[in-house]
Amino acid sequence: MIIKHRKESEELTIFNVLNRRMTLSNKDRQYYFGIKKGYEGEVMFDEFTEKLISDFYILNDLLFKVNNTLFQIDSLIIISGKIYFFEVKNFEGDYLYNADLDSLYKLPNKEYSNPLHQIKRSESLLRQLLQNNGYNLSIEANIVFINPEFTLYQAPLNKHFILPTQVKSFIQKLNAVQISNNDESSHLASKLVSLHIKKSPYTHLPEYKFEQLKKGVNCSFCYSFSISVRGQVCTCGSCGYEESVETAVVRAIKELMLLFPDLKVTNSVVMEWCRIVNCRKRISRILTRNFKAVGNSRWTFYK
Numbered sequence: 001m002i003i004k005h006r007k008e009s010e011e012l013t014i015f016n017v018l019n020r021r022m023t024l025s026n027k028d029r030q031y032y033f034g035i036k037k038g039y040e041g042e043v044m045f046d047e048f049t050e051k052l053i054s055d056f057y058i059l060n061d062l063l064f065k066v067n068n069t070l071f072q073i074d075s076l077i078i079i080s081g082k083i084y085f086f087e088v089k090n091f092e093g094d095y096l097y098n099a100d101l102d103s104l105y106k107l108p109n110k111e112y113s114n115p116l117h118q119i120k121r122s123e124s125l126l127r128q129l130l131q132n133n134g135y136n137l138s139i140e141a142n143i144v145f146i147n148p149e150f151t152l153y154q155a156p157l158n159k160h161f162i163l164p165t166q167v168k169s170f171i172q173k174l175n176a177v178q179i180s181n182n183d184e185s186s187h188l189a190s191k192l193v194s195l196h197i198k199k200s201p202y203t204h205l206p207e208y209k210f211e212q213l214k215k216g217v218n219c220s221f222c223y224s225f226s227i228s229v230r231g232q233v234c235t236c237g238s239c240g241y242e243e244s245v246e247t248a249v250v251r252a253i254k255e256l257m258l259l260f261p262d263l264k265v266t267n268s269v270v271m272e273w274c275r276i277v278n279c280r281k282r283i284s285r286i287l288t289r290n291f292k293a294v295g296n297s298r299w300t301f302y303k
């Protein structure tokens, strides 16, 4: 039973749009690719946990605060009075675990922060959170290396590492657990959802202004901006994908509203943003049909 679903963070959605409409600095692009890859890995792991039988309580993508410290959990499963939680890593390539130094390296020699330290911290904070709310369940923390192109040399035994070739059997083993869920598990699942912080204060979005962004509507299939309009249909000059003008314009307006939540979205702003429709009346009809008008003069804007 999936109690809390994962969805793309607002930060990642905004980065996706910005990446198409401006040139990101190297630092921003690196950060963006990192969160994108991390999210893709989490979605890959969800495909496995979705195969768990229905008596499991599955909560994805959680952010908690305990004693003024924030911590995040990629996936959490409650079963028979026990909590399993998972930190998912979408690492790719050859890595080495050095037991003497308790460190992880990407070969040849780039040191990575050891995810074991990360889950130890999360486990301790989760335990405090449970205690503060009157729960006392055992916790098992694991790191899932989800990418099939990941190799870990000198992988330690009993270190809570689940390697790409072990994910399937781990899930099968969970599925074989004798289930004795009680009310406590279901209460705890709801409690954790209520404690989840919806708006993450972690954000690394670059600064951007309306004037500096590329205008136009892009293809929903290949993201090209070379769109031509004929009647009610717009056609992508790069891949040939066809879409109704209204759908494409509405999508572009939603991007605009996401990027600039405080901007008053007027007819003129939309005409400048979308570029593909030159007729005020037509834009006005699309706006009226799909958004809520505020005011009724030439200053009308839409939400």
Ligand SMILES: [Zn+2]
Residues within 6 Å of the ligand: 219, 220, 221, 222, 223, 224, 236, 237, 238, 239, 240, 241
């Ligand atoms: Zn296209």
